[in-house]
Amino acid sequence: xxxxxxxxxxxxxxxxxxxxxxxxxxxxxxxxxxxxxxxxxxxxxxxxxxxxxxxxxxxxxxxxxxxxxxxxxxxxxxxxxxxxxxxxxxxxxxxxxxxxxxxxxxxxxxxxxxxxxxxxxxxxxxxxxxxxxxxxxxxxxxxxxxxxxxxxxxxxxxxxxxxxxxxxxxxxxxxxxxxxxxxxxxxxxxxxxxxxxxxxxxxxxxxxxxxxxxxxxxxxxxxxxxxxxxxxxxxxxxxxxxxxxxxxxxxxxxxxxxxxxxxxxxxxxxxxxxxxxxxxxxxxxxxxxxxxxxxxxxxx
Amino acid sequence: xxxxxxxxxxxxxxxxxxxxxxxxxxxxxxxxxxxxxxxxxxxxxxxxxxxxxxxxxxxxxxxxxxxxxxxxxxxxxxxxxxxxxxxxxxxxxxxxxxxxxxxxxxxxxxxxxxxxxxxxxxxxxxxxxxxxxxxxxxxxxxxxxxxxxxxxxxxxxxxxxxxxxxxxxxxxxxxxxxxxxxxxxxxxxxxxxxxxxxxxxxxxxxxxxxxxxxxxxxxxxxxxxxxxxxxxxxxxxxxxxxxxxxxxxxxxxxxxxxxxxxxxxxxxxxxxxxxxxxxxxxxxxxxxxxxxxxxxxxxxxxxxxxxxxxxxx
Amino acid sequence: xxxxxxxxxxxxxxxxxxxxxxxxxxxxxxxxxxxxxxxxxxxxxxxxxxxxxxxxxxxxxxxxxxxxxxxxxxxxxxxxxxxxxxxxxxxxxxxxxxxxxxxxxxxxxxxxxxxxxxxxxxxxxxxxxxxxxxxxxxxxxxxxxxxxxxxxxxxxxxxxxxxxxxxxxxxxxxxxxxxxxxxxxxxxxxxxxxxxxxxxxxxxxxxxxxxxxxxxxxxxxxxxxxxxxxxxxxxxxxxxxxxxxxxxxxxxxxxxxxxxxxxxxxxxxxxxxxxxxxxxxxxxxxxxxxxxxxxxxxxxxxxxxxxxxxxxxxxxxxxxxxxxxxxxx
Numbered sequence: 001x002x003x004x005x006x007x008x009x010x011x012x013x014x015x016x017x018x019x020x021x022x023x024x025x026x027x028x029x030x031x032x033x034x035x036x037x038x039x040x041x042x043x044x045x046x047x048x049x050x051x052x053x054x055x056x057x058x059x060x061x062x063x064x065x066x067x068x069x070x071x072x073x074x075x076x077x078x079x080x081x082x083x084x085x086x087x088x089x090x091x092x093x094x095x096x097x098x099x100x101x102x103x104x105x106x107x108x109x110x111x112x113x114x115x116x117x118x119x120x121x122x123x124x125x126x127x128x129x130x131x132x133x134x135x136x137x138x139x140x141x142x143x144x145x146x147x148x149x150x151x152x153x154x155x156x157x158x159x160x161x162x163x164x165x166x167x168x169x170x171x172x173x174x175x176x177x178x179x180x181x182x183x184x185x186x187x188x189x190x191x192x193x194x195x196x197x198x199x200x201x202x203x204x205x206x207x208x209x210x211x212x213x214x215x216x217x218x219x220x221x222x223x224x225x226x227x228x229x230x231x232x233x234x235x236x237x238x239x240x241x242x243x244x245x246x247x248x249x250x251x252x253x254x255x256x257x258x259x260x261x262x263x264x265x266x267x268x269x270x271x272x273x274x275x276x277x278x279x280x281x282x283x284x285x286x287x288x289x290x291x292x293x294x295x296x297x298x299x300x
Numbered sequence: 301x302x303x304x305x306x307x308x309x310x311x312x313x314x315x316x317x318x319x320x321x322x323x324x325x326x327x328x329x330x331x332x333x334x335x336x337x338x339x340x341x342x343x344x345x346x347x348x349x350x351x352x353x354x355x356x357x358x359x360x361x362x363x364x365x366x367x368x369x370x371x372x373x374x375x376x377x378x379x380x381x382x383x384x385x386x387x388x389x390x391x392x393x394x395x396x397x398x399x400x401x402x403x404x405x406x407x408x409x410x411x412x413x414x415x416x417x418x419x420x421x422x423x424x425x426x427x428x429x430x431x432x433x434x435x436x437x438x439x440x441x442x443x444x445x446x447x448x449x450x451x452x453x454x455x456x457x458x459x460x461x462x463x464x465x466x467x468x469x470x471x472x473x474x475x476x477x478x479x480x481x482x483x484x485x486x487x488x489x490x491x492x493x494x495x496x497x498x499x500x501x502x503x504x505x506x507x508x509x510x511x512x513x514x515x516x517x518x519x520x521x522x523x524x525x526x527x528x529x530x531x532x533x534x535x536x537x538x539x540x541x542x543x544x545x546x547x548x549x550x551x552x553x554x555x556x557x558x559x560x561x562x563x564x565x566x567x568x569x570x571x572x573x574x575x576x577x578x579x580x581x582x583x584x585x586x587x588x589x590x591x592x593x594x595x596x597x598x599x600x601x602x603x604x605x606x607x608x609x610x611x612x613x
Numbered sequence: 614x615x616x617x618x619x620x621x622x623x624x625x626x627x628x629x630x631x632x633x634x635x636x637x638x639x640x641x642x643x644x645x646x647x648x649x650x651x652x653x654x655x656x657x658x659x660x661x662x663x664x665x666x667x668x669x670x671x672x673x674x675x676x677x678x679x680x681x682x683x684x685x686x687x688x689x690x691x692x693x694x695x696x697x698x699x700x701x702x703x704x705x706x707x708x709x710x711x712x713x714x715x716x717x718x719x720x721x722x723x724x725x726x727x728x729x730x731x732x733x734x735x736x737x738x739x740x741x742x743x744x745x746x747x748x749x750x751x752x753x754x755x756x757x758x759x760x761x762x763x764x765x766x767x768x769x770x771x772x773x774x775x776x777x778x779x780x781x782x783x784x785x786x787x788x789x790x791x792x793x794x795x796x797x798x799x800x801x802x803x804x805x806x807x808x809x810x811x812x813x814x815x816x817x818x819x820x821x822x823x824x825x826x827x828x829x830x831x832x833x834x835x836x837x838x839x840x841x842x843x844x845x846x847x848x849x850x851x852x853x854x855x856x857x858x859x860x861x862x863x864x865x866x867x868x869x870x871x872x873x874x875x876x877x878x879x880x881x882x883x884x885x886x887x888x889x890x891x892x893x894x895x896x897x898x899x900x901x902x903x904x905x906x907x908x909x910x911x912x913x914x915x916x917x918x919x920x921x922x923x924x925x926x927x928x929x930x931x932x933x934x935x936x937x938x939x940x941x942x
Contacts, residue, residue: 022764024764141318146319147589150589200675200704203734238443241445272449282443
């Protein structure tokens with residue numbers, strides 16, 4: 001039995017080798033996340049929501065744009081429209097599901113874009129220091145002089161409503177805080193010993209950023225960005241609520257909230273429904289971001 | 301310390317200039333010409349052009365900017381396209397109305413925020429604290445304009461005890477009837493500051509408690525007044541700073557709540573201006589609100605520097 | 614014999630800003646007119662109290678901090694000047710091991726990658742760099758099979774410092790600066806790492822600059838020693854001679870402050886009085902004069918220069934230069 005000794009040795013050696021592999025930071029973060037039930041639940045809810053919203057036709061029975069004057073403001077539980085209808089007779093459930101598309105898009109996309117722009121500028125400012133840093137931070141300060149909602153209103157109010165301007169406005173509103181946090185963590189990282197050691201090895205800026213700075217800086221920036229998403233969703237819906245965001249007849253939660261407001265005296269319950277969606281979505285992202293923060297706070 | 305204060309004040313100047321440039325750029329980028337809004341398209345070109353000259357629209361951009369800036373600095377905020385009255389008048393009375401909401405909301409939000417945050421911190425780990433954390437997370441995820449609508453639904457529509465909209469008269473409330481109109485908007489507006497302040501106070505108090513007194517507290521079982529005083533004194537500076545900022549947000553970001561309650565404040569004014577495409581009113585309001593926000597930020601920074609210096613003595 | 618490293622007139626002053634316009638209010642004279650040479654194959658120890666400028670000197674040598682004045686020549690070639698050695702090339706010849714073993718390593722990289730980073734950056738292929746990293750792990754006493762893919766937080770201080778040494782060796786330098794490299798380790802580990810350093814030095818034919826505040830360790834490992842005080846070189850010479858017969862009053866005080874294992878030689882009086890003065894406003898003339906028991910008027914007026922003694926030693930003190938004006942000269 002000449003092969004048994006080889007197999008017998010190979011397995012424990014393999015196990016030993018795997019044990020000596022060492023766990024990378026991201027792997028440990030992932031393990032912590034997997035054990036965090038609340039975060040997992042939130043992720044599950046969001047994935048379910050996203051699925052419903054993307055595959056809306058599969059989950060709804062009616063056309064969100066088709067309304068019938070005869071069926072205006074039917075209450076919850078009305079046959080055929082389990083959540084009732086809105087002020088023009090369109091099925092509320094369909095409107096909510098389809099509305100999720102624009103609401104989520106308008107809430108998440110700006111954060112993503114601002115992460116790219118703000119993260120890049122912030123890391124640049126943090127690593128370069130000096131005049132570059134001053135120039136970028138001062139520009140961010142000017143934008144910071146506006147409360148976010150005011151800035152968003154300024155841009156959409158003057159330039160006009162619509163999805164594109166909403167995303168533009170919210171992106172601009174989110175860039176300054178992302179620049180600030182990226183700059184802060186990058187400046188901190190820049191002064192760490194191992195970065196100095198990397199410079200002592202003769203590495204150029206690009207290599208140092210690639211191997212040493214980015215991996216240490218992305219964590220906090222990502223956590224902050226995810227916490228911005230919940231604000232983004234609320235603000236995007238808020239803009240539509242004011243008539244500055246998504247335009248009718250599109251379905252969007254904030255817009256629906258505004259439209260149904262007129263019907264407050266007829267059926268107060270229905271009017272609250274779109275807001276529930278905003279709340280749930282925002283809450284999920286909030287808890288998700290909290291969970292992410294705790295998982296990343298892995299003490300080494 | 302004084303060097304810092306002076307530097308901070310001086311720094312505000314370029315920031316305010318930047319703000320004004322941003323607003324001006326937005327005005328300029330607005331689609332359509334102002335004259336197009338005033339005159340019908342059949343009007344002959346010469347008349348339209350003469351109107352443009354009157355509004356100084358044929359001058360190069362930077363001259364328009366400086367002319368506009370010059371007018372701002374003497375207090376001329378322009379004339380409303382819609383009402384033809386000076387913007388300044390409407391704006392300042394609207395600001396007064398917003399203040400009527402913002403001040404009580406601030407007091408309510410800050411007061412409750414401090415109490416709740418401190419309670420949660422002192423009762424750390426108990427159900428009280430856990431309830432607080434749950435409420436805090438909920439509070440931050442709630443769209444406050446939606447809460448306003450829900451409150452109206454409950455208290456005005458269903459229960460019919462409070463008015464749903466408007467001020468019930470102008471100026472400072474002189475009767476209970478008028479004052480009733482304040483309740484729902486103020487409560488709605490106070491939610492966000494309450495959430496933010498309570499979280500900060502809880503974190504601060506926890507941090508201070510972890511420094512000292514913990515053993516004493518456990519031994520005694522309850523809070524002595526001296527401990528409470530010490531804790532509050534140390535938690536105060538950063539809490540005050542945040543309160544200042546939140547007040548700035550209350551003034552500048554009230555538009556959503558004012559829309560829900562049809563409140564004729566600065567937010568309501570902006571709403572009308574957007575609806576009517578009244579660019580002078582909109583831009584002036586944005587500019588003034590942003591300026592107020594910057595000034596509040598500076599005051600907060602300066603106050604913090606002063607308090608820091610005092611505490612170190 | 615041409616020295617491997619020749620340093621002349623190194624000066625670095627750090628400005629302190631403040632006030633209304635962020636003007637320079639004061640200057641920290643961290644390193645002032647420091648000159649010395651290091652021969653190939655020797656170990657030069659640098660000692661002094663905290664704040665004397667040792668670490669700043671190390672960083673100046675590595676060009677991690679820009680010089681105000683002075684020249685650095687490696688193997689005869691001036692560094693920085695157009696025709697001389699570029700900074701990048703210098704870094705292939707001269708490397709450094711830092712004090713904090715944990716902070717010196719990127720927590721996100723497996724240690725083999727940290728070691729391989731240097732060669733990678735200088736053009737070596739990734740697989741070759743990692744192969745070299747594994748060889749170096751072996752050389753510093755760590756089994757590559759067990760350690761190559763570990764992360765810094767999974768290792769002990771001694772192991773991490775070995776990795777830092779391996780990293781310094783990755784670029785095949787000729788001179789290695791060890792900035793308090795063993796100071797943070799437990800004594801037993803310290804001994805192991807010191808022996809490793811000596812072993813490596815012989816194996817790879819290296820030259821060391823060993824910076825430390827621990828006089829015993831410096832004596833153990835160095836051939837010559839340089840004593841610094843408040844940014845200036847105070848004494849320089851063969852280690853045994855300086856330890857047996859210190860000339861400069863500061864060196865004397867420093868050495869007599871070393872606790873002895875000999876019960877017959879108890880330290881009775883504190884050798885140095887007063888607090889170390891501020892490098893922001895160093896005393897005029899000789900910087901040590903405020904704590905020197907032999908200080909005289911000339912010490913306040915004229916800064917002493919490093920003068921070569923008859924036994925290959927260099928000292929900066931008026932007492933040892935005849936005609937300087939000091940009563941004991």
